[in-house]
Amino acid sequence: MSDSLARKTQPLLDESLLTFLPPFSKLESRQIRAILDQATTRRVEEGAAIFDEGAPAERFYLLLDGYVRVVRLSPTGERITALHIPPGQLLGIARALGRTDYPATAVAAAESIVLSWPTRLWDSFAAEYEGFSTETYAVVGKRLEEMSERIMELATQHVEQRVANALVRLINQSGRKVPGGIEIDFPITRQDLSEMTGTTLHTVSRLLSGWEKQGLVKSQRKRIMVCDAHALVVLSQP
Amino acid sequence: MSDSLARKTQPLLDESLLTFLPPFSKLESRQIRAILDQATTRRVEEGAAIFDEGAPAERFYLLLDGYVRVVRLSPTGERITALHIPPGQLLGIARALGRTDYPATAVAAAESIVLSWPTRLWDSFAAEYEGFSTETYAVVGKRLEEMSERIMELATQHVEQRVANALVRLINQSGRKVPGGIEIDFPITRQDLSEMTGTTLHTVSRLLSGWEKQGLVKSQRKRIMVCDAHALVVLSQP
DNA sequence: CGCCAGCTTGAGGAGACTCAACCTAAGTGG
DNA sequence: CCACTTAGGTTGAGTCTCCTCAAGCTGGCG
Structure with missing residues (x-):
C-alpha cells in the first residue's frame, strides 16, 4: 500500500486505538494492524446520518469518537430515539443479526469519527479473530438490556x-x-x-x-x- | 443409554421435532440425535416460571410447544411483559449475549413443553454445529426488532x-x-x-x-x- | 354454597398534549 | 456591520386521555 493512499484513508489510525476496545482486546498487534488496514475512516458532521433505516447493510461501523443516536421514524413521521451509542462500540452490525438491511437510522449526535468495513468482512472477522464475535454479542446483549430498560420506563x-x-x-x-x-x-x-x-x-x-x-x-x-x-x-x- | 432412562427424560423426542427449526435446520440427523440425547424435557404449567430474572443462567431452553411471556418487574413492583416467545424459539440464551444471569423472567402463558441444556454446552453447540449460532443470532435480531417496535408504540x-x-x-x-x-x-x-x-x-x-x-x-x-x-x-x- | 380471582363501571381529577403566540440567540447575506 | 431570517425555546389556555379510587358484579372452584 502506498504512503499516499495510507495517509488518505487512515490519517490517524494507530493500533492503540483499538487495543482497549472489547471486540479487539484479545487480539495481537499484528491482527489489529490487519483489521485497521482494511478500514475506511470517515468524519461525520453533527446531525448527519451514518446509515439509513431500510438501506442495504453494506458496511459495519465502529464509533471511534463522538456520539451516535439510533433513531426510527414512526408511520406518522415522529422521530424516536431507540438508543444511544457511546464511542468504542460497533454499530450497523445487521449482518451479525441475520439482517441484510439496517433496522434503524444512525445519526451523529455530535461530530464523530467512524471506522467502517464492508459487511462481507464480518464473517471472516468473526471466524479469524478470537473473541471478536463473543465480545460483539456482549454488546448486543447490552443493547437488548438497554431497550428493555426503555420499555420498562415508557410503560411505568x-x-x-x-x-x-x-x-x-x-x-x-x-x-x-x-x-x-x-x-x-x-x-x-x-x-x-x-x-x-x-x-x-x-x-x-x-x-x-x-x-x-x-x-x-x-x-x-x-x-x-x-x-x-x-x-x-x-x-x-x- | 438404557431404555428406561430414555423414556424418563425423553418421552416424545423425535428427531423430526427439531429438523425444521431454524437453529437446527442445517444439521444432519446424526447431529440432531446427539443434541436431543443431551436435552432435558420439562412440562411447564400455565403461569409457572421457567427461569427467573437475575438467577444464574445455568441452562438454555427451546420452547417446543406452548407459549412464553418474558416479564420484568419494575422497582415499584409492576409487571411488564417485554416480549412473547412462540414455539420453536430458543430462550434463556444469556450465554450468547455475554451474560451470566437471566435478564428477565420467563413465564408459561399456556401449558408448555421446553427442552433444555446446560449452559456450558452452548459453546460446543455453537462451535460444532453449522448454522446454529448464525440462526440463533437471527432470532436475537428479531427480538431487537420486536423490542424496538414496542418502544415505538409506547412512545407514539x-x-x-x-x-x-x-x-x-x-x-x-x-x-x-x-x-x-x-x-x-x-x-x-x-x-x-x-x-x-x-x-x-x-x-x-x-x-x-x-x-x-x-x-x-x-x-x-x-x-x-x-x-x-x-x-x-x-x-x-x- | 361460599369464596375469590377476574371483571365491570362510574366519578373525579391529574398529567400531558395540542394549539397558539411570542421571544431570542445565532447565523446569513447584502 | 447591521438587518433579516430562522431554528430553537418559552409560556399560557384549554382540553382530553387515561389513571386512580371506589364499589359492586360474576363465573368457577374447593
Missing part, C-alpha cells in the same frame, strides 16, 4: 421521571465537568430530549424551566448543564 | 391503538379459528393485556367492553375471541 414511569432519567444517563455517558456542574458535551435540543423520552418538546421545555428555577440545571440553547445530579436521580425514581 | 401511540395492536399480534401468533371468529388459544386476562401494553386492567376492560358492543370482539373470563380483525387493525393505526 411518568414523563418527569423519564426526562430526569434521560438527563442522568446523558451526563453519565458523556458528561464533562465544568464550573458549576456537569455539562452534556454535545449539542442537544429539547426536541432531542423529547424524542428520547417519548414526549413533546413543550413538556421538556417546561420541565427544564422548572428545574432551572430550583437550581437543578442550567441551560442555554442546545446546551444543558446539570448542577445537582443527585436531585435529578431522586426525581427519576418513583 | 395511544392506549387504544396499543391494545388493539397487541390483540392483532396475539391472534396472528396464536389464533385458533372458532365459529364466529378467531380465538386466542391460551388463557389471557385483562391484567395480562395491560402488562403487555403499559396500561391498567381497568382501561383494557373498558376498551374490550366498548369493542364488544361494536361486535369487534367477544370475551369471557380469560378468553378473548376476535370477530373483526380488520377493524382492530384499523383501530391500531393512527
Whole structure:
C-alpha cells in the first residue's frame, strides 16, 4: 500500500486505538494492524446520518469518537430515539443479526469519527479473530438490556421521571465537568430530549424551566448543564 | 443409554421435532440425535416460571410447544411483559449475549413443553454445529426488532391503538379459528393485556367492553375471541 | 354454597398534549 | 456591520386521555 493512499484513508489510525476496545482486546498487534488496514475512516458532521433505516447493510461501523443516536421514524413521521451509542462500540452490525438491511437510522449526535468495513468482512472477522464475535454479542446483549430498560420506563414511569432519567444517563455517558456542574458535551435540543423520552418538546421545555428555577440545571440553547445530579436521580425514581 | 432412562427424560423426542427449526435446520440427523440425547424435557404449567430474572443462567431452553411471556418487574413492583416467545424459539440464551444471569423472567402463558441444556454446552453447540449460532443470532435480531417496535408504540401511540395492536399480534401468533371468529388459544386476562401494553386492567376492560358492543370482539373470563380483525387493525393505526 | 380471582363501571381529577403566540440567540447575506 | 431570517425555546389556555379510587358484579372452584 502506498504512503499516499495510507495517509488518505487512515490519517490517524494507530493500533492503540483499538487495543482497549472489547471486540479487539484479545487480539495481537499484528491482527489489529490487519483489521485497521482494511478500514475506511470517515468524519461525520453533527446531525448527519451514518446509515439509513431500510438501506442495504453494506458496511459495519465502529464509533471511534463522538456520539451516535439510533433513531426510527414512526408511520406518522415522529422521530424516536431507540438508543444511544457511546464511542468504542460497533454499530450497523445487521449482518451479525441475520439482517441484510439496517433496522434503524444512525445519526451523529455530535461530530464523530467512524471506522467502517464492508459487511462481507464480518464473517471472516468473526471466524479469524478470537473473541471478536463473543465480545460483539456482549454488546448486543447490552443493547437488548438497554431497550428493555426503555420499555420498562415508557410503560411505568411518568414523563418527569423519564426526562430526569434521560438527563442522568446523558451526563453519565458523556458528561464533562465544568464550573458549576456537569455539562452534556454535545449539542442537544429539547426536541432531542423529547424524542428520547417519548414526549413533546413543550413538556421538556417546561420541565427544564422548572428545574432551572430550583437550581437543578442550567441551560442555554442546545446546551444543558446539570448542577445537582443527585436531585435529578431522586426525581427519576418513583 | 438404557431404555428406561430414555423414556424418563425423553418421552416424545423425535428427531423430526427439531429438523425444521431454524437453529437446527442445517444439521444432519446424526447431529440432531446427539443434541436431543443431551436435552432435558420439562412440562411447564400455565403461569409457572421457567427461569427467573437475575438467577444464574445455568441452562438454555427451546420452547417446543406452548407459549412464553418474558416479564420484568419494575422497582415499584409492576409487571411488564417485554416480549412473547412462540414455539420453536430458543430462550434463556444469556450465554450468547455475554451474560451470566437471566435478564428477565420467563413465564408459561399456556401449558408448555421446553427442552433444555446446560449452559456450558452452548459453546460446543455453537462451535460444532453449522448454522446454529448464525440462526440463533437471527432470532436475537428479531427480538431487537420486536423490542424496538414496542418502544415505538409506547412512545407514539395511544392506549387504544396499543391494545388493539397487541390483540392483532396475539391472534396472528396464536389464533385458533372458532365459529364466529378467531380465538386466542391460551388463557389471557385483562391484567395480562395491560402488562403487555403499559396500561391498567381497568382501561383494557373498558376498551374490550366498548369493542364488544361494536361486535369487534367477544370475551369471557380469560378468553378473548376476535370477530373483526380488520377493524382492530384499523383501530391500531393512527 | 361460599369464596375469590377476574371483571365491570362510574366519578373525579391529574398529567400531558395540542394549539397558539411570542421571544431570542445565532447565523446569513447584502 | 447591521438587518433579516430562522431554528430553537418559552409560556399560557384549554382540553382530553387515561389513571386512580371506589364499589359492586360474576363465573368457577374447593
